[in-house]
Amino acid sequence: NEQKGQKTPATVTVRDALNQAMDEELERDERVFLLGEEVAQYDGAYKVSRGLWKKYGDKRIIDTPISEMGFAGIAVGAAMAGLRPICEFMTFNFSMQAIDQVINSAAKTCYMSAGLQAVPIVFRGPNGASAGVAAQHSQCFAAWYAHCPGLKVVSPWNSEDAKGLLKSSIRDDNPVVFLENELLYGVPFEMSEEAQSKDFTIPIGKAKVERAGSHITLVSHSRYVGHCLDAAAVLAKEGIECEVINLRTIRPMDVESIEASVMKTNHLVTVEGGWPQFGVGAEICARIMEGSAFNYLDSPVTRVTGVDIPMPYAKILEDHSLPQIKDIIFSVKKTLNV
Amino acid sequence: MCFSQTPEKKRWQQRWFCRYCRQRRRRAAPEGQRLTEGRICAVQGLCWASLGKMLTNISNVLRACAQRNGAAAVVSARTYADFTNEATFEIKKCDTFKLDEGPATQVVMTRDEGLQYYRTMQTMRRMELKADQLYKQKIIRGFCHLYDGQEACAVGIEAAINLSDHLITAYRAHGYTYTRGGTVKKIMAELTGRRGGIAKGKGGSMHMYCKHFYGGNGIVGAQVPLGAGVALACKYQGNSELCVCLYGDGAANQGQIFETYNMAALWKLPVIFICENNGYGMGTSVERAAASTDYFKRGEFIPGVRVDGMDVLCVREASRFAADYCRSGKGPILMELQTYRYHGHSMSDPGVSYRTREEIQEVRSKSDPISMLKDRMLSNNMASVEELKEIDVEVRKEIEDAAQFATTDPEPPLEDLCNHIFHNNPPLEVRGTNPWSKLKSVS
Numbered sequence: 001n002e003q004k005g006q007k008t009p010a011t012v013t014v015r016d017a018l019n020q021a022m023d024e025e026l027e028r029d030e031r032v033f034l035l036g037e038e039v040a041q042y043d044g045a046y047k048v049s050r051g052l053w054k055k056y057g058d059k060r061i062i063d064t065p066i067s068e069m070g071f072a073g074i075a076v077g078a079a080m081a082g083l084r085p086i087c088e089f090m091t092f093n094f095s096m097q098a099i100d101q102v103i104n105s106a107a108k109t110c111y112m113s114a115g116l117q118a119v120p121i122v123f124r125g126p127n128g129a130s131a132g133v134a135a136q137h138s139q140c141f142a143a144w145y146a147h148c149p150g151l152k153v154v155s156p157w158n159s160e161d162a163k164g165l166l167k168s169s170i171r172d173d174n175p176v177v178f179l180e181n182e183l184l185y186g187v188p189f190e191m192s193e194e195a196q197s198k199d200f201t202i203p204i205g206k207a208k209v210e211r212a213g214s215h216i217t218l219v220s221h222s223r224y225v226g227h228c229l230d231a232a233a234v235l236a237k238e239g240i241e242c243e244v245i246n247l248r249t250i251r252p253m254d255v256e257s258i259e260a261s262v263m264k265t266n267h268l269v270t271v272e273g274g275w276p277q278f279g280v281g282a283e284i285c286a287r288i289m290e291g292s293a294f295n296y297l298d299s300p301v302t303r304v305t306g307v308d309i310p311m312p313y314a315k316i317l318e319d320h321s322l323p324q325i326k327d328i329i330f331s332v333k334k335t336l337n338v
Numbered sequence: 339m340c341f342s343q344t345p346e347k348k349r350w351q352q353r354w355f356c357r358y359c360r361q362r363r364r365r366a367a368p369e370g371q372r373l374t375e376g377r378i379c380a381v382q383g384l385c386w387a388s389l390g391k392m393l394t395n396i397s398n399v400l401r402a403c404a405q406r407n408g409a410a411a412v413v414s415a416r417t418y419a420d421f422t423n424e425a426t427f428e429i430k431k432c433d434t435f436k437l438d439e440g441p442a443t444q445v446v447m448t449r450d451e452g453l454q455y456y457r458t459m460q461t462m463r464r465m466e467l468k469a470d471q472l473y474k475q476k477i478i479r480g481f482c483h484l485y486d487g488q489e490a491c492a493v494g495i496e497a498a499i500n501l502s503d504h505l506i507t508a509y510r511a512h513g514y515t516y517t518r519g520g521t522v523k524k525i526m527a528e529l530t531g532r533r534g535g536i537a538k539g540k541g542g543s544m545h546m547y548c549k550h551f552y553g554g555n556g557i558v559g560a561q562v563p564l565g566a567g568v569a570l571a572c573k574y575q576g577n578s579e580l581c582v583c584l585y586g587d588g589a590a591n592q593g594q595i596f597e598t599y600n601m602a603a604l605w606k607l608p609v610i611f612i613c614e615n616n617g618y619g620m621g622t623s624v625e626r627a628a629a630s631t632d633y634f635k636r637g638e639f640i641p642g643v644r645v646d647g648m649d650v651l652c653v654r655e656a657s658r659f660a661a662d663y664c665r666s667g668k669g670p671i672l673m674e675l676q677t678y679r680y681h682g683h684s685m686s687d688p689g690v691s692y693r694t695r696e697e698i699q700e701v702r703s704k705s706d707p708i709s710m711l712k713d714r715m716l717s718n719n720m721a722s723v724e725e726l727k728e729i730d731v732e733v734r735k736e737i738e739d740a741a742q743f744a745t746t747d748p749e750p751p752l753e754d755l756c757n758h759i760f761h762n763n764p765p766l767e768v769r770g771t772n773p774w775s776k777l778k779s780v781s
Contacts (some may be wrong), residue, residue: 033574059574065604070563070597077567080552081504081581083574104557105564111758112545114538115781117552118761149759149768173762252766290773 009192015185017159018048021166022086024198026056029084032170035062035075036088036125045090046126046185072098072123076105079121079175086170089125092141092179099144106175107150122169124178127155128222128273129322131183135310140274142221145177146251146283152204153251155179157225159189161248164202172204179250181223207254209261213243216267216332219258219284221247224271224323231328240332250280258284259293266298267335273322276305302335304328424448425718429652435635435642435672441659445651449720452711455497455650456721457729459489459708462513464737465522466681469512469529473685477745478529481556482543485513487680490707491614492517494653495582498661504572506552506565507584509544510614510679514584518551522736526744533754534747540758559585559592562611566598569609569670580608580664582657588619590633599637599670606669610660611637613674614647620683621692634674647675648705678705757781 012020025032038045040053040063053061064071068089075087089095095102106119128140146153154169154176156162162180169176194200210225211232218228225246232242243261247253262268268288270281281303288294288301307321426446434440466486472478485492488510495505496517507514515525520536528535529543536546546554552568555561565583572579585595590613602609613633617624624631634642641663645656653675660671678701682689689698715721756768756779768777 062605065597065600067594067597067601069594070566070601073560073563073594074567074570074598074601077506077552077564077569078571078574079567080564081568081571083571100557100560101563105555105560109553110761112537112541113547113553113758114540115758115761116537116547120761152760174760 009190010196011188012159012163012191012196013186013188014156014159014162014180015046015048017163017189017191018166018180018185019050019052021163021170022049022052023055025167025170026052026060028198029170031082031084032086033060033062033078033083034086034088035064035071037064037066037090039063039088044088046182048180048185049088068094068097069101072101073105075121075123076101076119079106079119080109080117084120084170086122086124089123091130091137091182092125092127093137093139095123095125095141102145102151102175102177103148107148109150110174111150118173119175120173122166122172122176122178124166124169124180126182126185127179128181129183129306129311129318132313132315132318133311134313138311140179140272140306141177142179142250142272142274143279143283145179146253146280147278150175151251152176152249153179154204154249155221156248157184157222157246158187159191160195161202161208161246163191163195164200165204165248168201168204171201176204179222184223184226187226202248205249205252205254207248207257208246209243209257210246211242211244213241213265215241215265216269216336217243217245217258217261217265218269218271218328218332219245219247219261220271221250221280222273224273227323227325227328228271231325231332234325234329235332240336240338242332247280253283253287255284255287255291258288259291262288262293263296266296268297268301269304269328269331269335270301271304271323271328273306275308276303277308279303279305281305299335299337302331304331420719421449421721422719425714425720427651427714429649429655430646432646432652432656433634433644435632435637435644436639437641437643440643441645441652441655445655447651447714447720449715451497452715452720453725453729455493456708456711456715456726457733458493458496458517459650459711460730460733461522461736462486462489462492462516463708464733465516465525465740466512468737468741469526470681470685472526472530472741472744478543478685479531480542481509482529482685483510483683484681484685485510485679487701487706488614488616488647488677489513490650490653490711491612491647491675491677494647494650495612495657497650497654498657499580499582501550503579503661504550504552504565504568504581505584506555506561506568506581508558508561508586508589509554509556510586511544511546511554515546515548515551515554518548520546520548520551522740523743526740527747530744530747531749532744532747533750534743538754538758539750540754559589559594561585562589562592562595563598565611566602566607566609566670569602569607570605572608573605578665580610580661582610582612584612584614586619587613587615587617587624587631587633588622588627590615590636591628599640599672602670603637603640606667608664608667609670610657610664611640611670611672613672614677615674616677616679618679618683618692621687623692632674634672637670637672640670640672642672642674644674644676647677648701648707648710650707650711753778 039049040061043050075085129138156165220228228244285301304323432440466484492513524536531539544556569581634644646652756777763781765780768779
């Protein structure tokens with residue numbers, strides 16, 4: 001946040017980018033407020049909301065008791081009555097306690113009321129695996145929330161994604177599930193001058209080609225975009241040029257970008273941290289099959305996913321429960337049959 | 339004359355029978371003291387109600403005579419100016435919890451108020467009965483939870499708050515949709531799933547919305563945190579509005595309600611929690627569901643009032659009391675309305691497997707909210723039988739017209755299928771049942 005106003009590219013961590021986004025939106029619109037556990041006086045369980053309570057006070061940054069279903073419902077009610085809440089779940093694992101409010105009270109209301117009742121709310125928090133937090137604290141909820149009409153589901157990777165997408169989500173008049181990643185909070189990324197401006201937003205529903213390539217398309221979201229880029233760097237040395245697509249939004253998914261890429265490269269690998277069954281990769285496979293890009297595939301789509309087990313604790317087991325760079329490289333070579 | 343009274347009792351406490359209606363009445367109180375119900379007229383040993391009836395009969399006869407004779411001059415022994423404009427009523431004292439004083443027990447109702455309450459309750463009653471009819475004809479499908487018997491709750495609450503306040507309830511919501519501003523036409527058309535419905539046919543019985551009315555909610559108890567959230571918005575915006583947040587005796591055992599009590603009290607949210615206790619959560623009586631059936635005490639650190647929910651004046655007074663409490667910034671308050679539903683839980687529940695027909699009949703005959711109001715108005719000379727009958731006829735017509743509309747209005751167009759998923763959103767494509775079916779969705 002010290003970089004604001006400067007014209008040169010800066011290095012900003014994802015945490016600071018999220019903080020900037022919330023700070024700017026709180027300043028811009030009186031109706032925006034943040035509630036959740038430890039968001040105020042503790043500066044955020046993961047320090048994402050650091051400094052906001054000091055700046056905006058009790059009215060706009062609200063510490064809640066440990067009552068997910070209760071405070072998620074309160075946030076939805078406040079959105080129905082004209083405010084624009086940001087409801088933080090300490091991790092999305094705890095959103096399961098409140099999932100009825102997210103789906104039945106938030107997502108479906110605009111439709112059920114034939115447009116009479118809008119619910120402009122953002123549910124945000126860390127999603128997916130962290131490090132050593134074991135089974136109950138490591139689930140990825142992208143597939144569960146992306147299944148439901150009425151929700152928008154966003155999954156940023158780098159700082160620019162985090163800031164631009166969070167600002168768009170807060171400005172959106174509909175319920176948005178904003179899936180962050182705890183392991184990315186401390187990672188610094190370069191942010192362009194444009195991205196540092198107070199009005200910088202990234203449209204929801206548009207994917208980004210992070211790296212152009214011609215031999216194979218890698219599609220991913222959140223942390224694994226970084227893994228894909230690392231794998232692509234290794235594969236480039238062997239002459240395999242990977243095109244890496246950062247989904248940015250899970251729902252509505254930008255299938256057109258994936259199709260355009262597949263029509264160019266003829267091969268597709270999806271990479272995600274969540275479980276394989278009924279997951280994001282499964283959806284991409286189905287959509288590619290149903291669309292025009294199917295005819296351009298030279299081999300079936302490959303999904304690289306988390307292992308189909310609850311997350312174990314021991315480091316060696318945990319490391320082998322999630323896609324590693326070598327798994328991506330292996331899958332690319334198998335798909336290309338090299 | 340005096341039966342169980344000691345000779346020391348004052349003359350004016352003696353009881354006697356009215357010569358006309360044969361009801362036991364008290365004599366007039368001595369000078370300076372307030373009269374209670376059943377003031378008597380010293381003339382001919384009649385009570386006031388009977389005197390009123392006699393005069394009405396005389397005027398009817400005179401009017402009938404005038405019509406038969408074709409007289410140009412209208413002979414009318416009674417005009418509306420003859421009615422009492424307002425009367426004081428003694429209502430049941432409310433049990434209180436953590437409160438030094440409760441709602442008033444002596445209330446004033448004007449003739450206009452009485453007529454309005456009567457009309458509204460009668461409209462709600464007839465609307466629900468018509469819905470019952472249409473459901474049995476299979477013109478209404480799915481869930482249909484009827485509110486008849488509980489009319490005094492909705493009418494009493496609305497009489498105490500403003501339309502600028504907010505209200506949210508569960509699925510037994512047709513009555514509240516009406517009191518909050520929805521028309522009978524639009525409500526019935528929503529029940530029959532037509533495009534003229536209040537939610538364009540997209541919501542149905544449980545999902546009706548209008549200004550400052552947040553439904554209509556299908557998930558038991560989920561509306562309670564929502565209501566507290568609406569109250570948070572009121573406090574945040576500093577507009578002195580409050581939110582009335584209703585739930586049933588069944589929902590009262592939901593965990594999220596206790597989470598909400600905690601946050602509402604902690605943050606002093608301007609919310610009135612109201613438990614409509616109709617004795618049964620679907621087929622489970624309150625004794626079988628709750629370790630404590632004192633629902634007005636379940637807020638623990640939130641003050642509570644237990645109210646006779648069949649008496650519209652009782653509900654109104656308690657709601658006024660609660661609204662004052664909230665608006666003064668003291669935080670939430672809890673009201674338990676003891677009421678009764680004549681129908682089963684929904685149209686698929688006959689409602690007699692877990693309670694007796696005798697019980698239902700007893701409540702109908704002794705505590706029906708509309709009858710109670712009618713008796714009050716008639717015995718206090720605030721309206722005539724004919725006037726109320728006229729209102730009945732008008733209400734019946736309104737319901738018939740609405741039902742006519744609800745059965746003839748066309749269903750929503752298929753183009754509307756995917757609309758309204760989002761608010762203020764550019765048009766998007768929605769997958770249909772097969773990959774070639776690409777449907778359009780606009781906001």
